[in-house]
Amino acid sequence: MNLNTFSLALAGLVLAPLLGGVVAGVDRVVTARLQSRLGPPLLQPFYDVGKLWSKVIAPASHWQGLFVRWALAASLASDVLLAAGGDVLMCFFVQAASASFVALGAFCGSSPYSKLGAQRELFQLLAYEPVFMVAILCLAKAAGGFDALSIMAAQGPLLFKLPLLVPGLVFVVLVKLRKSPFDIAASHHMHQEVVRGVYTDYAGRDFALLEIAHWADVTVVLWICSFLWATGPVQMLVTGLVFLFAAVVIDNISARLTWRTMLGRVAPITLILATANLVWLYLE
Template sequence: MVVLSYLFYVLVFPGLLFSTIVGLILSGIDRKVVARMQKRIGPPIIQPFYDFFKLLGKETIVPRTASRKTFLYAPVIGLLALVTVALFIPMFKFTAISTVADIIVIIYLLTIPAVALIIGGAASGSPYAGVGISREMVAIISYELPLVIVLLTIGKKVGMALNNGAITFSLSQIVNYQAQYGPMITKWSLIPAAIALLLIIPIKVGSVPFDIAEAETEICEGPLVEYSGVPLAIFKLNHAIKMFIMTSLFVTLFLSGKGTGILIVDILLQVILSAIVVIVSISTLKAITARLKVEQVLKFFWTYPTALALLSLILVWMGF
């Protein structure tokens, strides 16, 4: 029974099937909202499903200069990492897998899809992919520091209340804290950290204005330029699932609490809150800003989100 339970978690909920459906829906909502903000009709919300299944039916072409196995396995590795992350993120009181170091595991696992994109692009042998790879590395360097500081800030805040001052790395403890003391977003000392994470989500997802690695109009989607068919479909799916995971992580860190106690209602509430975060964090920026230059991205994240995250960390450390 235990094995069957974990298979269900991995393949159905909250793993592959659930993350795929919700991720594609959120991607559709994002596209629809951006279109409305720009006074366009936009595609239907289920358009990402059409795109995904259409790509699955296309021929997979592997460049002659590519390292075939690496080229084909890279998107799968990224997908496996994202599905694993989904198992660790609580939905109010429900969590598939809970450990004392959830946050550390998530930090490492969330890096794997970006590394998989880099490896896949490198394996293609395309010069456009080479440019995209270098840009993806810059993006990783840009957002990892403020992201880690935000997570440390949350861990310190919870640890001071529940763990004798020691930083906690357990998402379950973070949810329990919010169930007792209210959502983190209501703590004024954590508002800068929340803003920082809202700014980090778009670059983690690879959305405008921080989509420097793919940049369709500049380098023809960079690392993805040689991809087609099923591998490209999986990379696009990774993008959608990552959108769900990052927004759901924000909900868990800042908007969680007791919930309703009814699993289906709590799941629906988590998805709705994730959709709101998509609109606030991703869609709004995408609609009103243009793509930043590579050097601007690094400067921006090491200045504003890092400063906001550090401000929250200092305030929390001082007991506020």
């Protein structure tokens, strides 16, 4: 590892979660404007995490603290891998481990809502992970390598070679950002049947760390989506913002679906589209 790779990895470790926090702020402001409200300040997610960090509360289970820290470590590791130009497939697997740790921590809790949320988190994993993996295979095939640097160095926008990937990636973004209609595990907007789902039993400092892990995840997912138009940093940023804006709009205009619809209809359709694109790339 040379010094340049090390500094890129360090930048990924520090800046990626911060960028995820800003994305959460933009999301809340845009959502409020779509609902004719003024909305919170842009830095509100950072205040929320600061507040949660300073709260004093006994954990629902001692195992939870351990799983939260593992989830955070895995999410940050996926950021570091991507920032250092590492293997995107490895980054994907590490991030899947992070989501599994969140579910395991929720299973340790005593609340039935927490356990139900954890089960739904596993259903979500089952639904979006195959689509996301095929999407990464397509990106790698089209760019000629699995490492992030070669995908970003691809000639021209990959979008024109991978048009059938877009519905799949929008599905993945909706699930990972915990947005309707696929906000099934965490019930982001309160007062729904699972209270706060997988997050119900996490509180105080553990919940703050979990939020930071979520920000890191969001950055990774939007970053991978931005590979569709990776002709320059500005183009990548704009592509990421387009996916974010699409997710916010869909969140505001749609009701929540059940896990059966997610797993039985949306996941197979997006998987078939992404696989068709992969086959097309091989036949070309």
